[in-house]
Amino acid sequence: MIGGDMPLDSENSRYQSRFNENADLRNFNDTLHASVVTQQEQPNTTHSPPNTHLRMDLANASSLGRLPSLNRYFLLILDKGAEYWATYPRKTRGTGTPVELLKQYITTIGRTPRYLRIDNSKEFTSQEIVDFCSENDIILQPVVAQPYHAVSR
Amino acid sequence: MTSFCNLWSHNHTMQCRVEGTIGSSKQHSRVALVCANAPTRFWPDATVDFTCKKNTQAKRDELGDLSTANNCMQRAFAGAYKTVAITFGSRVTGYLAREYPLVKNGSFGEGFVEGIYLRANHDTPCIRMYCITSGSELLIQDLKSYPDEFPFRDPSCLLRYTPVI
Numbered sequence: 001m002i003g004g005d006m007p008l009d010s011e012n013s014r015y016q017s018r019f020n021e022n023a024d025l026r027n028f029n030d031t032l033h034a035s036v037v038t039q040q041e042q043p044n045t046t047h048s049p050p051n052t053h054l055r056m057d058l059a060n061a062s063s064l065g066r067l068p069s070l071n072r073y074f075l076l077i078l079d080k081g082a083e084y085w086a087t088y089p090r091k092t093r094g095t096g097t098p099v100e101l102l103k104q105y106i107t108t109i110g111r112t113p114r115y116l117r118i119d120n121s122k123e124f125t126s127q128e129i130v131d132f133c134s135e136n137d138i139i140l141q142p143v144v145a146q147p148y149h150a151v152s153r
Numbered sequence: 154m155t156s157f158c159n160l161w162s163h164n165h166t167m168q169c170r171v172e173g174t175i176g177s178s179k180q181h182s183r184v185a186l187v188c189a190n191a192p193t194r195f196w197p198d199a200t201v202d203f204t205c206k207k208n209t210q211a212k213r214d215e216l217g218d219l220s221t222a223n224n225c226m227q228r229a230f231a232g233a234y235k236t237v238a239i240t241f242g243s244r245v246t247g248y249l250a251r252e253y254p255l256v257k258n259g260s261f262g263e264g265f266v267e268g269i270y271l272r273a274n275h276d277t278p279c280i281r282m283y284c285i286t287s288g289s290e291l292l293i294q295d296l297k298s299y300p301d302e303f304p305f306r307d308p309s310c311l312l313r314y315t316p317v318i
Contacts, residue, residue, distance in 0.1 A: 055171035061200070064183060065193030074200060076178065078171050085174060085204045089197035108275070119168060143168050 050082035051111040056102070056118050058093060077105050084109075098123050099132045106136075117141040178203060189242020190306040195271065198281065202241050202272035209237045236273040236280050236296075244302040244310055245270045245282050247293035266291060267311060269304055285311065 055078040062072055071089035075098060078085055086108070088101045106112055116138050118124040125142065133140050182199035185191075191199070239245065249264040268284040268291070279294040285304060302310040 055168065055174075057168065057171040057175060059175040059179070061179065061196060064179065064186070064196035064200075070194055071197045074178075074197065076171060076175055078174050080170060084208055085178070087178065087200050087204045089200065117168070117171075 050084075051079060051109060052114040053080035054078065054113040054116045055080060056098065056116060056124065058098075058121065058123060061089075075101050077102070079109075079113075093123060097126070097128060099128050102129075102132070112136050113138060115139050115141055117143065119143050185241040189240070189269070189303050191242045191269065192305070195242075195283070198271040199241055205237055205273050205275075209234070236278055239270045239273075239280070239298045240300045241271070242269050242303050242305060244268075244299040244304050245280065245293070245296050246299075246312075247282065247291075247296040249291070249293075266293070267304075270298060 056075065058073055058075050060072065061074055069091075071091050073091075073093055074087050074089040076085065076087050086105050088104075102116075116133065118140065120142050130140070132138075178200055181203040182196055185199045185203065186193060186196060244267065246265065246267040249266060251264065253264070266282070266284045266286065268282045268286075271281040271283055271290065273280050274292060277292070277294070279292045280296055282291050282293050282296070283289075284291050299310070304311050
């Protein structure tokens with residue numbers, strides 16, 4: 001029997017039954033399509049909103065210029081969401097605590113971050129920076145190297 | 154209340170962003186010093202200059218807005234290409250105000266300064282330049298830049314005689 005010769009009512013009923021059986025799948029597909037369209041209409045956003053996730057580290061710049069009276073280090077603050085960088089050259093590691101430079105950064109930006117990720121160096125694990133973060137409701141995220149795991153460093 | 158969140162660095166990527174940023178800053182500032190043939194004592198200015206240039210890059214999204222890094226900058230000076238888009242170490246000339254202490258006679262010629270571009274100032278629409286004649290850093294607003302001339306590479310581009318650079 002040729003398909004085209006099938007009575008129209010019976011074929012419609014068969015498709016209707018399939019349509020009802022796959023109702024859940026159709027709803028899921030509609031929802032998925034709607035979410036995809038919504039995502040396409042939205043602008044490209046970063047994974048974290050700006051001014052919320054900060055990374056801070058102290059860098060040794062002796063390879064650039066090493067004189068006794070020169071700045072040898074610079075503190076780099078990176079905003080993960082905005083990809084905004086800020087550098088603060090310093091003569092020694094102890095010159096100008098990171099808290100002062102962090103206050104300067106916050107004054108420039110105008111917003112207090114939510115997370116601050118640092119390493120476990122002495123400058124960043126002082127009580128001063130802990131007090132500053134507690135006053136401003138900043139969550140500290142010190143990165144700790146896992147022992148007996150060379151890659152983690 | 155301080156909330157500590159110890160992140161066990163189960164891999165080496167926990168601080169990769171800031172470490173990569175440091176490496177990029179060092180590379181670019183080193184290249185800027187080499188290209189301008191500038192002494193290494195200018196590396197802090199080269200680093201800050203690269204950071205400022207990177208932050209000022211106008212990256213427009215699909216909606217036509219500037220990037221979020223531009224929003225982090227001072228609104229009045231965000232995207233001030235006149236002061237930022239100048240090659241590090243290139244020759245700049247400017248004029249000091251008559252009330253400036255270096256201007257002794259108050260004449261127009263005394264206020265003329267020339268030197269190299271160091272970086273844009275964060276808080277004002279000015280640049281920081283190294284004046285070769287006086288050997289000091291100056292803050293200049295009324296400037297003229299020559300991006301193809303590097304005094305430390307070719308001193309003959311200077312208008313005024315400089316016995317020691």
